[in-house]
Amino acid sequence: MLNRILSCALAAGLVVGLLATALQLVLVSPLIMKAETYETAAPVTPHGHDHGAGAETHDHGDGWAPRDGAERAAYTALATVAATIGFGLMLVAAATLIAPQGLTVRSGVAFGVAGFAATGLATSLGLAPELPGAAAADLLGRQIWWVTTAAATAAGIALIAYGRPALKALGVALVVAPQVVGAPEAAAPASAAPAELAAAFAAHALVVQALTWVMLGAACGYAWERLGRVSAPGRTAEAGAPLTI
């Protein structure tokens, strides 16, 4: 079972990760580069760039960083493929536990949409995808809110979809609670890049995330079905009955 989950997520994550990289390089990376030109034009302090009151200090440090161009794109590809495989592993693992009919292309897309809702939509309500140089609160606080929100929303969606009636209410509470608490906010809204660029970036990043999640879900479902046919020809998926939540 573990082999099937790993093979499925690796294959789907690799293919979709490369497609996501292409989308990112065309739709998102140019906006990041453009923002960096505003960022470097801003007044610079000895360690990092100071974007004025309320803006965070954006410091890449003196250590290694990929050179702009092919090297930077290659590392973006590596990171994107790795993240897509990681999300794929979590998606297939969750589906293995709770999908009644096992993973199919159709249910895979549904899991992909749920993944996007948890890691893309819910987190964006508090922390919209941010350009380099955007004003922001303390990094650790935002990271904790992001992870908690994604996890609570994913668990909430699972309970709403598969839980008994009483648990569905808990599911709604889990989805709503992080938004009521709210994400840590910057002391003052000040950003090096123009608002138009930041808005375009948030929209483009969310569209790419949505496409990536839907493709990942579909690819995981397709790979799961194919691997099932290879390992047990003539038999249907081995997922069996869902665990009762």
Added chain:
Amino acid sequence: MTTASTFSQTRARSAQARLAAAFAAFTLGALVVFTVGFAGPEMIHNAAHDARHATGFPCH
């Protein structure tokens, strides 16, 4: 031992194996996502920089 109880034991074992495999895969996936999206070391941050921004992870 009846066929029914053997069947239910097999079923329970299969559910346990499924739970263990799913837990292992989920943990591995979460570790990979954490490394790409949240790990502190400067080298990882700089390598994954554009992917972090595009994926909506808090980056700086």
